[in-house]
Amino acid sequence: MTETAQRRTVAKVEVRPMQAPPPAGDRRRRRLTDQMRAYGFLLGGLVCFALFSWYPAIRAVVIAFQKYTPGSDPEWVGIANFTRVFADPEFAAAWRNTLTFTLLALLIGFAIPFVLALVLNELRHAKAFFRVVVYLPVMIPPVVSALLWKWFYDPGTGLANEALRFLHLPTSNWSNGADTALISLVIVATWANMGGTVLIYLAALQSIPGELYEAAELDGANLLQRIRHVTVPQTRFVILMLMLLQIIATMQVFTEPFVITGGGPENATVTVLYLIYKYAFLYNDFGGACALSVLLLALLGAFSAVYLRLTRTSGEDV
Amino acid sequence: MSTRTLVSPAALARPRGKAVYWSVLTGTVLLFTLAFLFPVYWMVTGAMKSPDEVTRTPPTVVPEQWRLSGYTDAWDLMRLPTHLGNTVVQATGAWLFQIVFCTAAAYALSKLRPVFGNLVLGGILATLMVPAQALVVPKYLTVADLGLLNDPLAIWLPAVANAFNLYLLKRFFDQLPRDVLQAAELDGAGKLRILWSVVLPMSRPVLGVVSIFALVAVWQDFLWPLMVFSDTEKQPISVALVQLSQNVPLTVLIAAMVIAGIPMVAMFLVFQRHIIAGIGAGGTKG
Numbered sequence: 001m002t003e004t005a006q007r008r009t010v011a012k013v014e015v016r017p018m019q020a021p022p023p024a025g026d027r028r029r030r031r032l033t034d035q036m037r038a039y040g041f042l043l044g045g046l047v048c049f050a051l052f053s054w055y056p057a058i059r060a061v062v063i064a065f066q067k068y069t070p071g072s073d074p075e076w077v078g079i080a081n082f083t084r085v086f087a088d089p090e091f092a093a094a095w096r097n098t099l100t101f102t103l104l105a106l107l108i109g110f111a112i113p114f115v116l117a118l119v120l121n122e123l124r125h126a127k128a129f130f131r132v133v134v135y136l137p138v139m140i141p142p143v144v145s146a147l148l149w150k151w152f153y154d155p156g157t158g159l160a161n162e163a164l165r166f167l168h169l170p171t172s173n174w175s176n177g178a179d180t181a182l183i184s185l186v187i188v189a190t191w192a193n194m195g196g197t198v199l200i201y202l203a204a205l206q207s208i209p210g211e212l213y214e215a216a217e218l219d220g221a222n223l224l225q226r227i228r229h230v231t232v233p234q235t236r237f238v239i240l241m242l243m244l245l246q247i248i249a250t251m252q253v254f255t256e257p258f259v260i261t262g263g264g265p266e267n268a269t270v271t272v273l274y275l276i277y278k279y280a281f282l283y284n285d286f287g288g289a290c291a292l293s294v295l296l297l298a299l300l301g302a303f304s305a306v307y308l309r310l311t312r313t314s315g316e317d318v
Numbered sequence: 319m320s321t322r323t324l325v326s327p328a329a330l331a332r333p334r335g336k337a338v339y340w341s342v343l344t345g346t347v348l349l350f351t352l353a354f355l356f357p358v359y360w361m362v363t364g365a366m367k368s369p370d371e372v373t374r375t376p377p378t379v380v381p382e383q384w385r386l387s388g389y390t391d392a393w394d395l396m397r398l399p400t401h402l403g404n405t406v407v408q409a410t411g412a413w414l415f416q417i418v419f420c421t422a423a424a425y426a427l428s429k430l431r432p433v434f435g436n437l438v439l440g441g442i443l444a445t446l447m448v449p450a451q452a453l454v455v456p457k458y459l460t461v462a463d464l465g466l467l468n469d470p471l472a473i474w475l476p477a478v479a480n481a482f483n484l485y486l487l488k489r490f491f492d493q494l495p496r497d498v499l500q501a502a503e504l505d506g507a508g509k510l511r512i513l514w515s516v517v518l519p520m521s522r523p524v525l526g527v528v529s530i531f532a533l534v535a536v537w538q539d540f541l542w543p544l545m546v547f548s549d550t551e552k553q554p555i556s557v558a559l560v561q562l563s564q565n566v567p568l569t570v571l572i573a574a575m576v577i578a579g580i581p582m583v584a585m586f587l588v589f590q591r592h593i594i595a596g597i598g599a600g601g602t603k604g
Contacts, residue, residue: 122339143557226324254451255540
């Protein structure tokens, strides 16, 4: 009994070292004002998160099951939105394009920055030049990059075909041809975004202890073997993280197809997000747009969950 | 001094190693110049060519005449002052709102121990799992219900709901030494005063990072402003460029693209060391 009493005094002394313990009622009031003050600081942020993050997430799911026209009362329609969206031939095209785009972006847009970072890490000159130049396109507004490449891809006078003619190669329709449009957009996205991947991967490469390479060399490992058995395993976590981030980002691609191809030719570049935009703003079908959003959300949410899981658990060993 | 990397210093010191190194270096410099600098050069000079020179095949590498009329025409024809002004207002406002509300919320979550603080933080972090673009339609409907369409508040308020920046700030505040804040409290400073005169001055690095993220995000955004600004007068430069791209001569469009790109590129060149260091550190340390 004396022990508990003692402990309580100690606790009080820790909280307010310079003052005598205040009477209980006063303390409760003080705690309440502290809480009110804390929530006063939180208020602005909380309201914005509630209105523009939490509520829209719930609302997407609700409207996906409604016939929704702004200004009039929504009607429950069950899964009609989903069946209508599934029946739309553009639905299959949009998913096929988005998944192909993501896969191509992963192959091209991931292999190139990976190799570039490996090379840059070996170079001892012009380091600042490389880092600034590779990141420059990231700082150019995406709309500007898209318009710039649209001009390059002009079949008649664009720079892309000029370069092919200069090299005496057959010219291409680039973004104007049904079978080359998607890959043309992947090139734009890769050009515009690879700076971030290069810089992050470069930072990861610099954290590999040099002794590992020395040991591998002593064991007779050649250059490719050293990449395979030292570099890749040592940076496996960053590689995986960057891949997931890239998948999440490229599955939401919108600006490039909207600006460069307008979804064409023959729906070859309609993406899921583009289709969501069309349902909402061209067809005025918000129920269909939300049904599509819920599908995209479920898929991307799964990727994000994996990503967050990875970053959370590895926090200690990186 | 450099640490050991993939290729050993001994191999580089040999004559053959040196030759390979210098050719790889030259090759990489050329590749980077061609891939990243040449398109920018082509854009800047393309705007200076005459309308008929710009579509000529084969093209001229250097403009015959360095005309600035493309730029001045773009400035007037596409009403760039209005649209650039809109972008500046939208970006500065979003930055200001984020700095005020995200800092205050992060400070409360980090130092003021609100009840249910962990629940709130969990709710905020959960939004990181929800990719922003997938929610644009319901977010648009909410903004429409609030009567904020064609109002810069439609950019400013959603910008505050940025879990990434808020979490960056909170994590930084968590690391501030507790005794400094307690000393200020004993001196009789209120919570707001502590935030303003103790926490914020100690948080300059993270405030810099958050500021750059906030500005760049609004300046580069396209889909969201395309949705919320149907009024041409209110459109930021990114939306206006696309909307007007069909109706202006090519040289004028290119000039407008250059002008739209200048502010962010200039900011990047000024702060490049901090930005590049931040990306590397942020990427590997999560």
